[in-house]
Amino acid sequence: MSAGVALARVVIAEDEAIIRLDLKEILTSAGYDVVGETGRGDEAVRLVEEHRPDLAILDIKMPGMDGLRAAREITSRHQVVVLLMTAFSQRDLIEEARDAGVAAYLIKPFQPRELLPAIADVLAKSRQQWAIDAEASTDGAEDKIATRRLVDEAKTILMDRNELPESEAFSFIQQTAMQTRVRMRAVAQQIVDGTLTP
Ligand SMILES: [Mg+2]
Structure with a gap:
């Protein structure tokens, strides 16, 4: 586990409680600090505002606000890595997601063994990008x-x-x-x- 992962703070938004819990457990056991969780999109935007995490993992379909719109609101205001969770059938939304500032996709159902390296990779790449852009x-x-x-x-x-x-x-x-x-x-x-x- 890299130091970056251990220090990363995460907000999770997923309306299916079992998936949310599962994700939280996987992330926590890998050293992530889950600072907020919700089943609503609008609440996700508020939690990011409140906690300023490094990473926000958003389900695409949620009550309150869908994941794409939440991603757009979040990335327009904060430097947060946004991951979108979706199913295979929703893959046509890739273009729109990129437009909304989404850094990467997580395809459900996910396997911890694939999920964790994917998240670490996206987090590291985004941080590099920000360092370059800041300079x-x-x-x-x-x-x-x-x-x-x-x-x-x-x-x-x-x-x-x-x-x-x-x-x-x-x-x-x-x-x-x-x-x-x-x-x-x-x-x-x-x-x-x-x-x-x-
Ligand atoms: Mg959902």
Whole structure:
């Protein structure tokens, strides 16, 4: 379990009590801190407002407000990773979900063995994205995209050439940038150019 997972705070919104309980148990035993749970979409928005979690897991169909609209409300106001729970038959909603700021899907019924790595992965990737975007906050949209691409390229090099796991590859870029007081983009460029190795 990574430290990031142990520190992650979660709000769960699922109107089927058994699934909600199951999810809560799986997450809690994996080290997540479930700070709020509800069976209503509108309540989910309120709980996120109140607790400012790292992660919100929303069922797509709930009373009060559907998961997509709740996701839209949440992501427009807060930096929260939103996962949407759905069934196979609802897969046509993928496009709309992406539009609503949903980071990933969980297909029900889920298996703990698949669920936990999927959540950890999405959480890590979102955090990386935010770190990159925070650094590039004063840049234009094109620069941001260029930075993301460059960091991705550098990460791939570190993973392939130095056999680092993805999270460590990103940490290397981030830590080096902090220690040498340059931007991650510059560090990534050095890695791509071959002038910097771990
Ligand atoms: Mg439901």
